[in-house]
Amino acid sequence: MNRILDATRLHTIVWKQTMLWPWAIMGISFVVNILIFASIGDAGRPGGNTTGGLASIYSVVAIVGAIAINQVFPFALGMGITRRTFYLATALVMVFQAFAYAIVLYLLKLLEGATDGFGVDLRFFRVPFVDVHNGFLQILVFAVPFLFVSFLAIFAATTIVRWGANGFFAAGAAALLLVGLLAALITWQDWWLAIWHWLSDQTPTSLLVGWPALVAGIAAVGGLVVIRRANA
Amino acid sequence: MTVVTASGLTKRYGDVTALDDVSFTLTENVIYGLLGRNGAGKTTLMQLITGQNAATSGELRLFGEHPYENERALSHVAFVKESQKYPQAYKVWHVLSLASHLFPNWDRDFAESLVDEFKLPRKRDVRKLSRGMLSALGVTVGLAARAPLTFFDEPYLGLDAVARQLFYDRLLADYAEHPRTVVLSTHLIDEVADLIEHVLLLDGGKLVLDADTEELRGEVMDATGPAAAVQDLAEGRDVLHRQRLGGTVRATIRGTFDNAERLRAKKLGVDLEPVSLQQAVVRLTMERNAAR
Numbered sequence: 001m002n003r004i005l006d007a008t009r010l011h012t013i014v015w016k017q018t019m020l021w022p023w024a025i026m027g028i029s030f031v032v033n034i035l036i037f038a039s040i041g042d043a044g045r046p047g048g049n050t051t052g053g054l055a056s057i058y059s060v061v062a063i064v065g066a067i068a069i070n071q072v073f074p075f076a077l078g079m080g081i082t083r084r085t086f087y088l089a090t091a092l093v094m095v096f097q098a099f100a101y102a103i104v105l106y107l108l109k110l111l112e113g114a115t116d117g118f119g120v121d122l123r124f125f126r127v128p129f130v131d132v133h134n135g136f137l138q139i140l141v142f143a144v145p146f147l148f149v150s151f152l153a154i155f156a157a158t159t160i161v162r163w164g165a166n167g168f169f170a171a172g173a174a175a176l177l178l179v180g181l182l183a184a185l186i187t188w189q190d191w192w193l194a195i196w197h198w199l200s201d202q203t204p205t206s207l208l209v210g211w212p213a214l215v216a217g218i219a220a221v222g223g224l225v226v227i228r229r230a231n232a
Numbered sequence: 233m234t235v236v237t238a239s240g241l242t243k244r245y246g247d248v249t250a251l252d253d254v255s256f257t258l259t260e261n262v263i264y265g266l267l268g269r270n271g272a273g274k275t276t277l278m279q280l281i282t283g284q285n286a287a288t289s290g291e292l293r294l295f296g297e298h299p300y301e302n303e304r305a306l307s308h309v310a311f312v313k314e315s316q317k318y319p320q321a322y323k324v325w326h327v328l329s330l331a332s333h334l335f336p337n338w339d340r341d342f343a344e345s346l347v348d349e350f351k352l353p354r355k356r357d358v359r360k361l362s363r364g365m366l367s368a369l370g371v372t373v374g375l376a377a378r379a380p381l382t383f384f385d386e387p388y389l390g391l392d393a394v395a396r397q398l399f400y401d402r403l404l405a406d407y408a409e410h411p412r413t414v415v416l417s418t419h420l421i422d423e424v425a426d427l428i429e430h431v432l433l434l435d436g437g438k439l440v441l442d443a444d445t446e447e448l449r450g451e452v453m454d455a456t457g458p459a460a461a462v463q464d465l466a467e468g469r470d471v472l473h474r475q476r477l478g479g480t481v482r483a484t485i486r487g488t489f490d491n492a493e494r495l496r497a498k499k500l501g502v503d504l505e506p507v508s509l510q511q512a513v514v515r516l517t518m519e520r521n522a523a524r
Contacts, residue, residue, distance in 0.1 A: 003303060006333045013330060014321040071319040077284055078316050079334050080306040080379075228301065231285045 007081050007089035010072050018068075022060040022101070029053035030124055037120040048123040054105075061101070062149035065094060069157035069223075073230070083227050087158075091220055094150040102143035106135065130208060141208045148212040151219040158223045162230035233260040234296075235381050235413045236281055241290035243276050250276040252437040253290070258381070261411035263403075265428030265445070267421055267513055272434040274417045275313070278383045282311040294381075307336060312374035313385040314367065318358040324369060325354045335377035342406065343376035349398055363390030371399050378410055385417045396420075400427055421510035431509070435517050445509060452512040453489065456482040457502030465493075465502055472515040484515050 011018065030053060037049040068090050076086040109125035117123060132138045160168045186192055199207070236258035243251040251273045258264060268274050279285040280292060283299040283306050292298070294305045318327065328347070332338045347354065350368035353361075361369065371387050388396045404427060407414065418424055431448055433441035441448070452472065455462050459481040470486035489497070489504060497504050507515070 003307070009330055009333055010319075013326050014319070017321045067319075071317075071321075074317040075319055075322075078311060078313065079331065080282070080309050080311065081334065082283070082301045082303050082306060084301060085303060229286075231279075 003085050004089045004092065007076065007085050008093050010076055011068055011090065011093045018064055022057045022064060025060050026057035029056040033122060033124055034118060034120060037122055048117055048121040050123045050128060053124055054127055058145055058149050061146055062153040065150040065153040066157040069154050069161060073161050083230060087224050087227050090154065095147065098143045098146035098150065101146055102139045105142045106139050132204065137205065144209045144212045147216040151216040151223065155219040155223040158226040158230065162226050235260055237293040239291045241280065241292055242288050243280060244288045249437050254439045256432060256439060256442050258413055260413055263407065263414045263416065263427055263429050265424055265431045266415050266417040267431060268434035273437040274434055275385055277434065278311060278385055278417065282306065282309055282383065308380045310335060310374050310377040310379035311383045312370040312387050314387065314389045316370055320359055322358045324352055324356055324358060327358060327369060327373065331373045331377060335379060337378035339376050339378055343372055346372040346375060346402065350395060364392065364395065367391045368395060375402055375406060378412065381413045383415045386419065388420065396423065400424065403427065421513055422508055425509040433513055433516065441516055448512055449506050449509065450488055451486060452507050452515060453485050454482055454505045454507050455485055455497065455502050456480065457500060461500035461502050465497055465500060472519045
């Protein structure tokens with residue numbers, strides 16, 4: 001366990017760079033949104049000035065996750081760290097990051113609510129549907145998508161580390177084929193309506209937290225399996 | 233104590249056999265020279281021992297255990313390689329700080345003194361280091377780690393003669409105070425000839441020589457003198473190389489000469505001289521290739 005904590009420093013030692021880009025890019029998206037809605041003026045749209053700008057931080061965090069594997073793995077291996085220790089350390093950092101970022105987003109959401117959408121009725125952090133009133137649940141709603149994108153990106157990166165770019169594209173092609181076949185099967189069997197009903201029956205919690213967390217967990221385990229046989 | 237045991241170690245990449253049935257042991261507190269031409273399998277061998285790669289077949293023990301994914305065994309090993317990759321965001325001090333946490337025997341003062349001596353800029357991005365500075369960083373990590381088993385895989389790339397000498401001097405001085413097992417993989421055989429105590433020579437994936445340096449020095453001799461006399465002396469011995477210059481012949485001969493034979497050589501007017509380690513290695517490798 002100690003060794004895993006030591007290995008987390010491989011990532012945390014450059015925390016400034018790691019944190020800078022997700023927040024900087026989200027910040028730019030945020031400022032642009034403020035400027036746009038301030039210049040439009042009070043349109044009095046029902047539900048306020050909704051934007052999907054929050055997605056920016058999630059996409060950058062996904063890239064950060066991929067870099068954490070791709071660039072640090074060869075170095076970690078060179079320093080005598082096992083693949084397993086490196087991976088668990090990386091996963092630990094990603095989980096910690098997801099919750100830390102989620103708490104910051106939650107605080108920003110409270111701020112947005114308290115300031116009447118930063119004075120321009122902006123709904124940047126209070127994304128509709130994702131807006132849950134229970135504080136702890138809201139943090140989870142912010143955190144789980146971080147886990148979801150991080151571990152999918154990490155899984156993709158482990159395929160590169162192990163099999164090179166060909167492995168990555170092959171995995172992508174296989175996934176595409178699988179999804180396509182599934183869609184064809186669903187259309188052929190006329191299951192779309194049933195799926196829609198099933199989705200509508202899900203609680204927001206299981207849709208926003210439960211199922212993405214499950215997918216993230218599967219990707220996390222898959223990444224470990226793939227990286228355990230990756231070589232320098 | 234035995235540090236590494238390999239028997240029948242083989243590594244294939246597709247139809248290329250990088251290592252072919254290699255068997256040897258590394259013992260505690262010896263400086264080994266892992267020699268061989270490009271593509272001889274040196275790096276592959278070190279990658280297997282340090283768990284960076286898995287063998288195709290054969291037995292391998294590192295501190296008595298399987299190296300692959302073995303935390304305990306690998307924490308006693310430092311592997312400094314010319315091709316080491318560093319994350320883009322790292323600065324020199326990041327690498328040193330991480331190494332200080334990851335190597336149990338890390339000596340901070342030693343590391344600092346090496347950084348000063350190599351004039352490494354602590355705050356510079358690793359990706360902006362020159363080839364020589366990158367090598368100096370690797371050497372610093374490898375030395376200050378004081379790992380019970382340390383590999384240097386051609387660690388001198390881009391280092392000038394002064395910096396290389398600094399590396400050899402520091403290695404020898406620190407080794408005297410803190411004995412450990414060091415494996416030095418290199419092309420510059422003559423430069424390290426005084427350093428290495430034991431030679432492992434790889435050629436085409438096979439281990440062709442596994443001998444003490446001293447033993448090897450006495451084993452290959454240059455005999456220079458009149459053609460007939462040299463011919464006489466070389467009778468029944470392995471002649472690795474022969475060069476004729478007018479009536480004088482210089483033959484590189486394998487085998488030892490006792491005092492009586494040395495006296496006889498003197499009488500025949502033949503000069504007997506041990507060849508340099510580099511010459512011995514070159515001759516032995518070429519002989520093997522010719523015999524193939």
